[in-house]
Amino acid sequence: MSFAGMTQLAYEPAVLVVAPDPGLRGELSAELSGGGYQVTARPTGTAALRVLGERVVDLIVVDRDTPDLVRLGRRQAVFPARPPVLCVTACEFLGELVPVLGTRVEDYVTKPWHGAELLARAQVLLRHRGATAPASTLRHGDLLLDDVVRQAWRGERALDVTPTEYRLLRYLLLNAGRVLSKEQLADHVWGEDREDGTTERLVSRLRRKVDRTDPRLIHTHRGFGYRLGMGR
Numbered sequence: 001m002s003f004a005g006m007t008q009l010a011y012e013p014a015v016l017v018v019a020p021d022p023g024l025r026g027e028l029s030a031e032l033s034g035g036g037y038q039v040t041a042r043p044t045g046t047a048a049l050r051v052l053g054e055r056v057v058d059l060i061v062v063d064r065d066t067p068d069l070v071r072l073g074r075r076q077a078v079f080p081a082r083p084p085v086l087c088v089t090a091c092e093f094l095g096e097l098v099p100v101l102g103t104r105v106e107d108y109v110t111k112p113w114h115g116a117e118l119l120a121r122a123q124v125l126l127r128h129r130g131a132t133a134p135a136s137t138l139r140h141g142d143l144l145l146d147d148v149v150r151q152a153w154r155g156e157r158a159l160d161v162t163p164t165e166y167r168l169l170r171y172l173l174l175n176a177g178r179v180l181s182k183e184q185l186a187d188h189v190w191g192e193d194r195e196d197g198t199t200e201r202l203v204s205r206l207r208r209k210v211d212r213t214d215p216r217l218i219h220t221h222r223g224f225g226y227r228l229g230m231g232r
Contacts, residue, residue, distance in 0.1 A: 013039040018048045019063035035119045035168045036147050057083045064089035084125045140176045165206045172228035181225040
């Protein structure tokens with residue numbers, strides 16, 4: 001298959017992930033990013049409050065074990081466009097979560113959680129809120145990504161990308177033409193900063209797979225970051 005034209009843009013609902021455990025925080029962020037959501041991840045309720053004060057958030061996914069959740073729950077309820085709350089918890093009843101969070105909880109998934117259930121419940125909450133669902137396909141020139149099958153193609157060639165490489169490529173494609181910093185890429189792909197060199201190595205691996213054919217699509221802007229697009 002081959003495609004021409006510019007990137008097909010889609011609105012990515014903004015999700016705020018709040019979890020103190022870095023492993024859980026990373027797993028939730030990765031699953032939601034791969035499902036087409038723009039994810040910001042923070043370890044505490046206090047840090048999450050700062051995000052809510054700076055930008056619009058469509059959904060909050062929060063770990064029940066976050067120690068300062070009551071403060072987040074009570075404060076986030078006063079924002080004019082209060083985002084719905086999806087809780088990851090060991091509780092078996094929704095009513096048990098209200099005293100913990102100090103606010104209304106729209107839905108929850110129980111530990112151990114499953115990716116398909118997490119995405120399905122997120123979609124339902126966003127649909128009720130009136131947010132646009134993520135598009136299933138994105139394209140730029142002859143580059144195509146399909147979120148249903150989690151596969152990428154360059155022309156007729158299927159790209160053998162890992163889940164992490166797919167998330168990076170998807171974010172670059174959604175921002176085609178824009179230079180993205182290493183910090184922006186790390187925050188989207190992993191939900192938090194990574195050790196020095198991690199982003200560079202990931203971009204390098206992805207470039208070897210994407211840019212085996214001309215024209216080159218992934219460009220380095222030294223001192224600034226990376227850009228996906230036609231031309232230098």
